[in-house]
Amino acid sequence: MATSVARTRARAQGMEAVAQSFKAANAAMRRLRGRDTHRPGALSHAQYQVLFELLRRGELPAGGLAAVADVSPASMTEMLDRLADAGLVERVRSETDRRVVGARLTPAGRAVCEERRAALEPLWREMLAGFTPAELATAAAVLDRLTELFERLGAAGEPKP
Numbered sequence: 001m002a003t004s005v006a007r008t009r010a011r012a013q014g015m016e017a018v019a020q021s022f023k024a025a026n027a028a029m030r031r032l033r034g035r036d037t038h039r040p041g042a043l044s045h046a047q048y049q050v051l052f053e054l055l056r057r058g059e060l061p062a063g064g065l066a067a068v069a070d071v072s073p074a075s076m077t078e079m080l081d082r083l084a085d086a087g088l089v090e091r092v093r094s095e096t097d098r099r100v101v102g103a104r105l106t107p108a109g110r111a112v113c114e115e116r117r118a119a120l121e122p123l124w125r126e127m128l129a130g131f132t133p134a135e136l137a138t139a140a141a142v143l144d145r146l147t148e149l150f151e152r153l154g155a156a157g158e159p160k161p
Contacts, residue, residue: 022146046071047079048116051088051105055113059092059104088112 033045043051046069053068054060060068066076080103083089088109094100105113128136 018142047083050079051109051113054089054103054105055110059102061100061102065103
């Protein structure tokens with residue numbers, strides 16, 4: 001019985017530790033996004049997200065990119081206009097549905113992604129050094145579950161059935 005109580009207490013403490021770490025990571029992300037607005041001429045976090053998604057998946061419609069960057073479709077249109085003006089993406093109309101406008105990376109956009117990756121990858125590796133592949137897989141699974149949790153929350157903060 002005492003072992004069961006101890007396990008329950010340890011699990012509750014572990015879940016609280018995950019919650020606190022997740023909150024801290026979210027706060028750090030908000031601060032990172034906020035700093036984007038104070039660097040004239042620099043790309044925002046959302047713009048980098050769009051560029052990396054295009055690098056990863058190729059040509060994508062604006063609506064899909066809006067979901068990736070967590071912005072409205074109108075904001076995505078403005079963002080793609082700015083990225084196109086900077087020569088990082090090119091706008092393309094769908095060959096099957098002319099109403100659909102997509103985007104794809106230009107060689108300059110690909111170069112920006114590679115520069116950003118080269119700058120951040122050593123830090124990423126440093127921060128995750130010392131974790132085993134199994135621990136990294138568990139961390140990814142926890143983050144996936146937290147994503148699912150937040151996707152299921154309704155507008156009023158109530159879980160969806």
